[in-house]
Amino acid sequence: MSGLSGLKADIVVPGRLDASVTAEPGAVVAVIGPNGAGKTTLLRAVAGLVEMHGEVTVDGESWTSPRRLVRDRRLGFVFQDQSLFPHLSALGNVAFGLRTRRTPRREAEATAHEWLERFGVGDLAGRRPAELSGGQAQRVAIARALAPDPGLLLLDEPFAGLDVGVATSLRLELARHLRDFAGVTLLVTHDALDALTLADQVLVLDDGAVAQAGTPREVAARPRTDHVARLVGLNVIREGDAYRSFSPRAVTVSLSRPEGSARHRWEGPVVSAVPHGDAVRVLVSAGPDLLADVTPAAAAELGLVPGRRVWLSVKETAVEAYAVS
16 A cells, blocks of 8 residues: 555543544554553544544545445454354355445455455364354454555454464464554453563553554553553653652562662561462562562561551662653
8 A cells, every 4th residue: 555644533422532643654553551541442433333433534534524334444452252143154254344345346355265264263264153263253353354455453352262372373463464464453451461472552541642652662661540550561650740669579578677878768568479380479568569579488587468568678779760751
């Protein structure tokens, strides 16, 4: 495709969302945030599935002035539950979008079969959704979304509910296809791995508004919400006009108040202590909730079980400060 100009959306859904997103052609934008932040509402508003105020422009064409029906928007949508048509075969599902655009049946089915082959499920073309596994159904759903060559691809938690191995395999397959996709992708996810490996941009929503936007590296290095900090495994504290972040590995855990050069100290009960790689990750309710990584031997020696009161400390040299903007 030529002459693409990407996505520009300014969306207000009263009481639920007030957000803007801009993306260049070929960009993958990961949309992250806690439950209820407005992520799915953003996708549904862009798709025309909820009433909204504002403007949505894709490739220089307005979808809102005048308002285009969903079927007239060049988009592909992958829902959390796949939402495949139960009465159609896998082939029929993937061909559906092409047929609604008046593509001749033979051509639509040939294209659909090609997409099923690309996602490794060509041999399942004749099966209906009830005869597919979760991973197979999601491959069909993604193929259905991509087959009509949309200008905008909307992915709402595409790996949710899949086994880890299946999700990993599908993530790799999707990444390969997105590299060649000329349109814009909005990917709603709760997984930092998706944001860091699939996305070019990250949009952080919190309480229906944009809390942060930037590249995956920028957002991961300097998170501005507790949710993002937890996703990327950092501690973040807001102090006046600055954020301070530090790694759980920089935190020292002790049973008595620490002395010496550590500048920052907190005290509180252990909420949880779970394996995390070669360490034990401890969550402590210390005013802010903070994470600390300790060795399994230290966890046993300190008796780090829920309810155990501990002191946390971190040296100033391990803390990065950045301005609130």
